[in-house]
Amino acid sequence: MVSGAWLDAQVFPELEWQVEGILPEGFGLLVAPPKAGKSWMVAGIGLACASGGFAFGKIPVKPRPVLYLALEDGHRRLQSRFRTLMEGNRIPADIHLVTQAQPFEVPSMIDEFIGIHTGAKPLVILDTLGKVKPPKSAGQESYSADYAIGSRLKSVIDSEPGASLVAVHHTRKAESVDFVDAVSGTQGIAGSADYVLVLSRKRKETAAVLAVTGRDVPENEYALTMDDGKWLLDGMDLLDAAAAVERRRDSASLGDRSMDVLAHVAANGATTPADIASKFGMDNKVASNLLSRLHESGRIAKPKRGTYDRISTGGESGESGESDE
Incomplete structure (x- = not known):
């Protein structure tokens, strides 16, 4: 227990952004339907952060170590994807890849990685969350099972200030007015996360919208386009990309x-x-x-x-x- 006087006297660091306005520190989810381009998106973010380049083609990011748990891909596919995204440049050395892991091993892997890179505010990408979800125990409620795995991952990443863990997940089949409700499973998964990113893209279209919300994150939607696997901000900056969403809606209506x-x-x-x-x-x-x-x-x-x-x-x-x- 602490007092109000103690709390008032504290000076806390500013929120650390892995990708300004989109990907903050803490535990979060990137959610989209199957084959919407989630893996391409997190690969692009990971490569940008590992090299200190530009995320979404426009947002400058600081270089930092990246752990990419690509549990649905092999090395050949990752090499091809990375080479496409790097456009002929070498794959950065500071992105570290794991393609095989048992569900119970993943939290320990993440813990060890951030321990090695203490102070470097690393980025961890988990593709996908479904690969590490343990089976529900007999008699266990679905909500508590979902919240337990989210809380476990959150506690690991929260041990390193400034670090971020984004887990790729899929949307529910049923449509929802509230984009957070699109997260598959019970509300336990979204409830355990610090932030949620929901990617919406119609089949065979290059235009998409990335909705962002979170405990410490300004809620907004940003227009994106996909070009040969590369996710790009549809605008000069985040403000312009947010306005582009409204322009698209005007065009549709x-x-x-x-x-x-x-x-x-x-x-x-x-x-x-x-x-x-x-x-x-x-x-x-x-x-x-x-x-x-x-x-x-x-x-x-x-x-x-x-x-x-x-x-x-x-x-x-x-x-x-x-x-x-």
């Missing part, structure tokens, strides 16, 4: 003409139906309806009758229900 009009207003500011009609070769009434719907959905502002503008340049007036005909 709006027609092509509405997207063109929205882009025009965003680029040019104050706009009238006549401007849109002239720009895109449409009837004034059609242009008025498009602008009105964009305003009613909160995507553009209407500072005065007959004029629309970017949201950031002015508040909406009380005339939103009026017609421009």
Whole structure:
């Protein structure tokens, strides 16, 4: 037991990021459906951290030792994957690989690795969590079994400040509104983790979204693209990638003409139906309806009758229900 005075007097180090904004210290999960590219993603992160390069093509990372427990791959497949990701450069020496291990051996392996690299804030990748989950004991509840393995891994990685362990896991078959509920198994697995990353990608598409949440992590979603196995941030930085998610949603919910009009207003500011009609070769009434719907959905502002503008340049007036005909 400690007192409030003791707690108030403490000075704690800042949260350590393996990949800024996405992968913090502690125990976490990367979750996605089968064949969505999870192994390619963690391989790219591991190689970037081992060499001190760029994760997701844009985020600079510090060099650190990496333990990659690739328990579903062999050395030949890993070599091919790594060479593709390294684009002709040598595989960094500071990524260490284990391809075979019994479930009960893995926590000890991780403990020994971080003990060897004390102070270096290592990254450990476990691909996959299912390979180390022990069978449930007779009479044991599923929740307690899931929480037990998560807590065991968390306690190991928490013994080294600044270290991170990300375990690859799969999603449930049933869809869920809350992306954390997509984690397969009971809530014991997600509940034991410090952070959860959920990767969503439709089959045969290169675009994806990485949702991030955690105890000490700002919750957000980032747009990604996949190019020949390489996961890249869809934007100049995290802020731009987060905005790209919204742009994609707008594109999915709006027609092509509405997207063109929205882009025009965003680029040019104050706009009238006549401007849109002239720009895109449409009837004034059609242009008025498009602008009105964009305003009613909160995507553009209407500072005065007959004029629309970017949201950031002015508040909406009380005339939103009026017609421009």
